[in-house]
Amino acid sequence: xxxxxxxxxxxxxxxxxxxxxxxxxxxxxxxxxxxxxxxxxxxxxxxxxxxxxxxxxxxxxxxxxxxxxxxxxxxxxxxxxxxxxxxxxxxxxxxxxxxxxxxxxxxxxxxxxxxxxxxxxxxxxxxxxxxxxxxxxxxxxxxxxxxxxxxxxxxxxxxxxxxxxxxxxxxxxxxxxxxxxxxxxxxxxxxxxxxxxxxxxxxxxxxxxxxxxxxxxxxxxx
Numbered sequence: 001x002x003x004x005x006x007x008x009x010x011x012x013x014x015x016x017x018x019x020x021x022x023x024x025x026x027x028x029x030x031x032x033x034x035x036x037x038x039x040x041x042x043x044x045x046x047x048x049x050x051x052x053x054x055x056x057x058x059x060x061x062x063x064x065x066x067x068x069x070x071x072x073x074x075x076x077x078x079x080x081x082x083x084x085x086x087x088x089x090x091x092x093x094x095x096x097x098x099x100x101x102x103x104x105x106x107x108x109x110x111x112x113x114x115x116x117x118x119x120x121x122x123x124x125x126x127x128x129x130x131x132x133x134x135x136x137x138x139x140x141x142x143x144x145x146x147x148x149x150x151x152x153x154x155x156x157x158x159x160x161x162x163x164x165x166x167x168x169x170x171x172x173x174x175x176x177x178x179x180x181x182x183x184x185x186x187x188x189x190x191x192x193x194x195x196x197x198x199x200x201x202x203x204x205x206x207x208x209x210x211x212x213x214x215x216x217x218x219x220x221x222x
Contacts, residue, residue, distance in 0.1 A: 013038060014046045018070075021047075021056050023114065023136045025161075026065040066134065074134045083109075086180065086214070087119045093210045094121040094182065100202050103186035104129045108169070110148040110179040113139055129165060129185045143167040147181040154200040158188055166191035170203045173211040180214075182206060 013036055020035045021027055033043035047064060050056040054069030066074075090107045097105040098121040107119040114136040122130055139145030143157040147169040158166040168191075169183035184199050191199070 010046075013042075014049060017043060017046050018050055018055055019136075021050075021064045022066055022070070022134075023138070025131070025135050026063050028063055032064060071134060083118060086178070089213050090119055090180075090182070090210055091121070093206050093213075094119060097121070097182065097184060097202060097206045098123060101184050101186075101199050103184050103190070103199070106132060106144075106183045106185060108144045108148065108181050108183060110139070110181075111136070115139060115142070115144045115148050115181070123186065127187060129187065132185070137161050143169040144181050144183045147171040147183070148179050154203050156196060156200075158191075164188050166196075168196060168199050168203055170207045172207050173215060182210065 016036045017032055017038075020032055024031070029040050029044055029047070032047065033040045036043055036046075038046070047056060047058070051058050051064075051067065054067045056064045056070070057067040058064050086109075087107065094105040094107060102123060102125060104123045105121045106117050108115045108117050115138075116136045117132045117134060120130075120133045122128060137144065139149050141157070142160045143155040144167065146155040146157070148171060150171065154168050154170045156166065156168045160167065164187060165185060166188045167183050167185045169181050172180045172182060182203065184203060
């Protein structure tokens with residue numbers, strides 16, 4: 001194997017580990033190494049390199065999550081271009097949705113076989129869902145994934161990404177070629193059948209209003 005091939009393979013492994021950490025939100029060395037098909041020793045070496053540059057953070061018990069450098073770059077990427085315009089249009093709807101439901105509301109976009117959360121309005125309750133801004137989750141088995149994949153109506157999943165958390169999501173008409181969705185996420189003990197019925201109505205209404213705003217924006221730039 002040439003030097004260039006070795007360097008390329010090493011870079012690929014490092015990026016695989018970074019993607020796994022970002023997708024999981026938080027993970028340990030054993031799981032990350034297994035996902036990247038590496039020994040724990042090799043995986044730790046790559047993760048330490050990412051940690052040194054701030055792309056991942058390692059806490060006191062050894063769990064890895066997104067680091068300050070990655071979060072800063074992700075925020076900068078969202079502050080300009082089409083995504084920034086999308087977020088600006090969606091934010092009032094997310095704020096109103098969070099106020100009406102009492103739970104956290106998110107805007108998500110499809111990227112390949114994952115959903116990435118672009119914006120959030122957090123619940124004001126003491127016990128609330130937080131921490132998904134910038135996070136990637138798989139399309140398979142998640143409420144937002146089902147919505148982005150084209151399933152009709154409001155999709156609901158419990159414990160799909162985090163235990164004791166329930167999410168309800170609905171797809172928005174495509175915006176400038178992107179597939180987006182809005183979702184309400186909260187503790188499962190507050191997301192009973194009655195509450196989910198109310199949330200579904202509010203999500204559908206918000207999706208309709210946001211869809212009209214996005215459609216008008218697309219027409220304006222044509």
